[in-house]
Amino acid sequence: EVQLVESGGVLVQPGGSLRLSCAASGFTFSNYWMAWVRQAPGKGLEWVANIKTDGSEKYYVDSVKGRFTISRDNAKNSLYLQMNSLRAGDTAVYYCATDNYYKCDYWGQGTLVTVSS
Amino acid sequence: QSALTQPASVSGSPGQSITISCTGTSSDVGGYNYVSWYQQHPGKAPKLMIYEVSNRPSGVSNRFSGSKSGNTASLTISGLQAEDEADYYCYSYRSSSTPYVFGTGTKVTVL
Numbered sequence: 001e002v003q004l005v006e007s008g009g010v011l012v013q014p015g016g017s018l019r020l021s022c023a024a025s026g027f028t029f030s031n032y033w034m035a036w037v038r039q040a041p042g043k044g045l046e047w048v049a050n051i052k053t054d055g056s057e058k059y060y061v062d063s064v065k066g067r068f069t070i071s072r073d074n075a076k077n078s079l080y081l082q083m084n085s086l087r088a089g090d091t092a093v094y095y096c097a098t099d100n101y102y103k104c105d106y107w108g109q110g111t112l113v114t115v116s117s
Numbered sequence: 118q119s120a121l122t123q124p125a126s127v128s129g130s131p132g133q134s135i136t137i138s139c140t141g142t143s144s145d146v147g148g149y150n151y152v153s154w155y156q157q158h159p160g161k162a163p164k165l166m167i168y169e170v171s172n173r174p175s176g177v178s179n180r181f182s183g184s185k186s187g188n189t190a191s192l193t194i195s196g197l198q199a200e201d202e203a204d205y206y207c208y209s210y211r212s213s214s215t216p217y218v219f220g221t222g223t224k225v226t227v228l
Contacts, residue, residue, distance in 0.1 A: 045219040045222070047217040050217070095162060095163070102153070104163070
């Protein structure tokens with residue numbers, strides 16, 4: 001059974017930093033592109049970033065470029081999102097998902113990041 | 118980058134059919150057959166319902182179907198059931214510096 005479990009979401013002050021993790025199991029993690037998707041409270045889904053199987057290609061939504069970094073450790077079956085210079089607008093539930101040929105076929109349960117003073 | 122455009126809400130009675138539209142541009146929906154649809158119940162993670170415009174993953178009811186015409190993709194739910202009440206999002210590959218975009222989302226209400 002495919003499982004994606006996010007962690008690391010907390011309350012953080014504006015300007016602060018945070019690293020989210022996503023632990024994967026039940027599939028060959030190193031064979032899949034992976035993605036982060038977020039959802040602000042009461043709002044729609046927003047694609048944030050994705051990363052190639054070997055980490056050699058990374059793409060970001062414009063609003064997080066230069067502030068967020070996606071990475072992975074295939075030996076640990078883990079995906080990460082380093083978030084710096086956090087803003088109130090980054091407050092959201094962050095989901096990790098498999099990015100499998102232009103579709104997100106498996107999702108984690110999400111982790112809540114709250115940016116507030 | 119602007120999101121794909123969906124109606125805010127669609128409703129129908131049990132047993133009826135409803136269709137949700139998703140309008141983009143020739144750089145996303147119209148240019149590629151990489152449109153997928155997701156169902157999200159309150160407080161839950163999204164679930165893939167349709168991929169590559171019209172394909173259903175294993176385990177998804179055949180009451181769900183997808184299509185595309187020009188820059189607009191559509192999700193049709195036939196034989197509407199109470200359990201179909203949820204938010205639905207389209208998603209497309211886009212030829213830009215941000216390679217993927219979601220739709221604005223549609224709340225489906227079963228009357």
